Amino acid sequence: MPHIRVTVDGVRYDDQVEARQLLTHYLRERLGKVGTPIGCDTSNCGACTVLMDGLSAKSCSVLAAQADGHDVTTVEGLASDGEWHPVQRSFHENHALQCGYCTPGMIIATIDLLRENPDPSDEEIREGLEGNLCRCTGYANIVRAVRDAAAQMRASGTAPRFVSEPGTGVPRQAAGEGEPLRPAARGGAA
Amino acid sequence: MTMTPDAPQLGQARLRKEDARLITGQTTWTDNIQQVGTLHVAFLRSPFAHARITNVDVSAAREQPGVVAAFTGADFAGEQGSLPCAWPVTDDIVVPDHPPMAVEEVRYVGEAVACVVARDAYAAADALEAIEVDFDPMPVVLDMEEAVAEGADLVHASAGTNKSFTWPFSAGDVEGAFSGADVVVTRRYRQQRLIPAAMEPRAVVCRPDGDAFTLWSATQIPHVLRVMLAMTTGIPEHKLRVIAPDVGGGFGSKLQVTAEEVLALLLAKRLGKPVKWTESRSEGFQTTHHGRDQIQDVSIAADSDGRIRGLKVDLLADMGAYLMLVTPGVPILGAFMFPAIYKMDAYSFSCTGVFTTKTPTDAYRGAGRPEATYAIERIMTELAHELNMDPMELRRRNWIAREEFPYTTIAGLTYDSGDYEAATDRAMELFGYDGLRAEQRARRDRGDTVQLGIGISTFTEMCGLAPSRVLGSLSYGAGGWEHASVRMLPTGKVEVVTGSTPHGQGHETAWSQIVADRLGVPFEDVQVLHGDTQVAPKGMDTYGSRSLVVGGTAVVEACDRVVDKARRIAAHMLEAAEGDMEFSGGAFTVRGTSQPAATIQEVALAAFAAHSLPDGVEPSLDADSTFDPENFSYPHGTHLCAVEVDTATGAVRIRSYVAVDDVGAVVNPLIVEGQVHGGLAQGIAQALYEEAVHDADGNLVTSTMADYLLPSAADLPDFTTDRTETPATTNPLGVKGVGEAGTIASTPAVVNAVVDALRPFGVHDVRMPCTPERVWRALSEAGSGGGAVAGSPTSLPADSRASAPPGASAYDEDEGGAQ
Numbered sequence A: 001m002p003h004i005r006v007t008v009d010g011v012r013y014d015d016q017v018e019a020r021q022l023l024t025h026y027l028r029e030r031l032g033k034v035g036t037p038i039g040c041d042t043s044n045c046g047a048c049t050v051l052m053d054g055l056s057a058k059s060c061s062v063l064a065a066q067a068d069g070h071d072v073t074t075v076e077g078l079a080s081d082g083e084w085h086p087v088q089r090s091f092h093e094n095h096a097l098q099c100g101y102c103t104p105g106m107i108i109a110t111i112d113l114l115r116e117n118p119d120p121s122d123e124e125i126r127e128g129l130e131g132n133l134c135r136c137t138g139y140a141n142i143v144r145a146v147r148d149a150a151a152q153m154r155a156s157g158t159a160p161r162f163v164s165e166p167g168t169g170v171p172r173q174a175a176g177e178g179e180p181l182r183p184a185a186r187g188g189a190a
Numbered sequence B: 001m002t003m004t005p006d007a008p009q010l011g012q013a014r015l016r017k018e019d020a021r022l023i024t025g026q027t028t029w030t031d032n033i034q035q036v037g038t039l040h041v042a043f044l045r046s047p048f049a050h051a052r053i054t055n056v057d058v059s060a061a062r063e064q065p066g067v068v069a070a071f072t073g074a075d076f077a078g079e080q081g082s083l084p085c086a087w088p089v090t091d092d093i094v095v096p097d098h099p100p101m102a103v104e105e106v107r108y109v110g111e112a113v114a115c116v117v118a119r120d121a122y123a124a125a126d127a128l129e130a131i132e133v134d135f136d137p138m139p140v141v142l143d144m145e146e147a148v149a150e151g152a153d154l155v156h157a158s159a160g161t162n163k164s165f166t167w168p169f170s171a172g173d174v175e176g177a178f179s180g181a182d183v184v185v186t187r188r189y190r191q192q193r194l195i196p197a198a199m200e201p202r203a204v205v206c207r208p209d210g211d212a213f214t215l216w217s218a219t220q221i222p223h224v225l226r227v228m229l230a231m232t233t234g235i236p237e238h239k240l241r242v243i244a245p246d247v248g249g250g251f252g253s254k255l256q257v258t259a260e261e262v263l264a265l266l267l268a269k270r271l272g273k274p275v276k277w278t279e280s281r282s283e284g285f286q287t288t289h290h291g292r293d294q295i296q297d298v299s300i301a302a303d304s305d306g307r308i309r310g311l312k313v314d315l316l317a318d319m320g321a322y323l324m325l326v327t328p329g330v331p332i333l334g335a336f337m338f339p340a341i342y343k344m345d346a347y348s349f350s351c352t353g354v355f356t357t358k359t360p361t362d363a364y365r366g367a368g369r370p371e372a373t374y375a376i377e378r379i380m381t382e383l384a385h386e387l388n389m390d391p392m393e394l395r396r397r398n399w400i401a402r403e404e405f406p407y408t409t410i411a412g413l414t415y416d417s418g419d420y421e422a423a424t425d426r427a428m429e430l431f432g433y434d435g436l437r438a439e440q441r442a443r444r445d446r447g448d449t450v451q452l453g454i455g456i457s458t459f460t461e462m463c464g465l466a467p468s469r470v471l472g473s474l475s476y477g478a479g480g481w482e483h484a485s486v487r488m489l490p491t492g493k494v495e496v497v498t499g500s501t502p503h504g505q506g507h508e509t510a511w512s513q514i515v516a517d518r519l520g521v522p523f524e525d526v527q528v529l530h531g532d533t534q535v536a537p538k539g540m541d542t543y544g545s546r547s548l549v550v551g552g553t554a555v556v557e558a559c560d561r562v563v564d565k566a567r568r569i570a571a572h573m574l575e576a577a578e579g580d581m582e583f584s585g586g587a588f589t590v591r592g593t594s595q596p597a598a599t600i601q602e603v604a605l606a607a608f609a610a611h612s613l614p615d616g617v618e619p620s621l622d623a624d625s626t627f628d629p630e631n632f633s634y635p636h637g638t639h640l641c642a643v644e645v646d647t648a649t650g651a652v653r654i655r656s657y658v659a660v661d662d663v664g665a666v667v668n669p670l671i672v673e674g675q676v677h678g679g680l681a682q683g684i685a686q687a688l689y690e691e692a693v694h695d696a697d698g699n700l701v702t703s704t705m706a707d708y709l710l711p712s713a714a715d716l717p718d719f720t721t722d723r724t725e726t727p728a729t730t731n732p733l734g735v736k737g738v739g740e741a742g743t744i745a746s747t748p749a750v751v752n753a754v755v756d757a758l759r760p761f762g763v764h765d766v767r768m769p770c771t772p773e774r775v776w777r778a779l780s781e782a783g784s785g786g787g788a789v790a791g792s793p794t795s796l797p798a799d800s801r802a803s804a805p806p807g808a809s810a811y812d813e814d815e816g817g818a819q
């Protein structure tokens, strides 16, 4: 069984994991990080999205073993000093969630989207969140929330928090083949 | 927004209380629940749509690592009972036996035939491979028309027929209306099969507690589920506690009593350990009930000036392989909605429920009402075309005028209130109807490759399910009331218990607003409790846009009773006459004095201490209400859609969408708008994207999120929404319900727009979903003059095998043969 050292939401873990265990199951079942839900078995829904070294990744498409040496941030680790992340706040303020099942993934994907493009148009937002499905909201308020968060973050000069130095993150291949991370073409912001 | 405690809460866009836990991941989805020693369940499922089970041997699975037990259907034959159908719509309905785990025969792909229980979910899934099972395939039954023809292969041989029931309704002189009419338009519409696909998969955890059980489920209906589990398994109801924790969407798909819930209970009982099952998405697509799936034959008769004389509707409704909780009732709910907002002299309806070897259908957002609205709004548009009349003008000539309310329709429903003129005028203004028509003419004139189409949907629906006596008259097995209790705690805080169990609708926020206003307490001081049969012992749960209309009214009534009791206590405290007590802003004042004399919080403490209460008044300040509505509520609205259709590629792009809804009074406009948006997305998805497709062997081709096209943000437009407010007269809040409106209205608006764009090319219908391929084919077939699908609206192929989405190669082969 592989041994991994991984930092999740600021806490270091040393664990033996089954070689085939998915990161999402490791987070949920081993660490109790159940704030990150699972919505599909084909990497289509995005509910399970987390940040790996600051870049969004679908944790159902990454093996726990591949997280060795990396820094994972889940929705549970976004708030700091009791303050919600601006994206969390704007989802709340814009009523961008109903049942909330897609929300952790949506929020994380938004953080990555705004890291790459701090001032996206509506169309860029819609395309940027294509990998995250929501069955409740019809997306209109999500688009609003992302636009709003972008404006707030630009105004306050909020550097994308919880993100390691862009460019120093995990090499794409660290997450294995398939498409665990978003296409490299999108990763050029660094 | 800052709010003083006594500013009215109703009508305010309060941000939701629910959000804090949902955006920080502090959630309790059923799959998050971890009980010590939990065992995990995996099901072996039928790969055949119809087969006899000749042998199942689980002995090798029992030997696999981590496996604790394995069972076949036969192992539970004595206690698993039959999954319940609570809505036998006719006296002679065929309700087949439906064992949670199949024993002798399987009738759809995905039906459970055996299960493994193991120490973790991976081990359980692995061990399924060690189960030996032999099937003897039987003929599949996929096409509804073939299923009801003479000599058809049977889904349930013992029934001797594939017809479950035929439910007729008739009012007025239908034949007279048709024979005397100037124009009769007849069309066939196909409601494709849809997959509800709530984002949270189904999950269930069951823990034995001595001789009692606690069952957590991703369900919309913990209360109904508890009753049904008791009736199905014989485990006494008082030994069952059912909890719906955070539930990630439902849309009807979690309004169900499922095989896995029954089996989790029986496994926990047999093994004496907590058990857990969570569906994978592909498993869910195959086994969680589907929605819609009807063939609709519709005829409308009118005078040459457009006045409607009569309407005839004949439905075939696909039940799938079995009748589940409300399967047969879904099309019957639609029966009352075909006449919609229109006046007419005569109406007849008939629906035949048909068995096929497919996943059972049941409620999906709107349940019966979207189907009806689609058919009437499509055929009204066709009638307008036949009469060479503007489609909105035709509607204006026939709808119930604002001064005619209350109005009893030909289907026998009494609409209490409405103002179709106001909603329509506002929608037309926001949409810029005349300007778009002018652009449409210009594009037509210059032969633009991209044509513009305008679609209209003026709709109403019956919500607030439902008066218990009406449900009784329709043979439904339960009532439609809702319960609430409101208790003031000694410190002046308030707990509200509601039987209406939310799964994303924002009850905690809306109920807090109601209570804050009614009791004059701060919004933040109200806690809403729900979803646990031990905490909220009475309830009918959440579906059919009923929560606010029925459950909200129960909250209002319970609050009023609390105030009544507080008034007696306050009068006693102040040594004043009860009749002299005035209550406002959370405080009692003695009439004629200006200073508030006792706050409701002070009264609550006095009622708790109980040192000095008036004679006959019990300690504590709380009250209950169980409200049974007298009528449905009837939200309505006008939706307008403009689409651009690329006639070269068939691609449809929604250019603008305007929804003006009248849902009566509004408690929280933010929540209402969100509900409308989500509803629009699902209705538009039926029009353009979604379809559950089966191959010739009955396999679900669209069985993953990669194959079934759930729209993403990039697939949907922004919406323009607005409201008119015509309060309901049948509840104290004046509310009408909003959960289904967007879905019901939008599907016909979009398809009407697509057809409108293609009208000059001779296209009069495009079958849903209007994919680029379907649109393109409709165009080319109309162009070649012989288009069966596009040119001759009465000859739409009904068989789902003819509904191949682009790229479903199994279908392409089949298509020729199916026609």
Ligand code: FES
Pocket (backbone or CB within 6 Å): A037, A038, A039, A040, A041, A042, A043, A044, A045, A046, A047, A048, A049, A058, A059, A060, A061
């Ligand atoms: S769970 Fe759906 S993409 Fe990971």
Ligand code: FES
Pocket (backbone or CB within 6 Å): A096, A097, A098, A099, A100, A101, A102, A103, A133, A134, A135, A136, A137, B199, B248, B249, B504
């Ligand atoms: S809020 Fe329910 S799936 Fe997005």
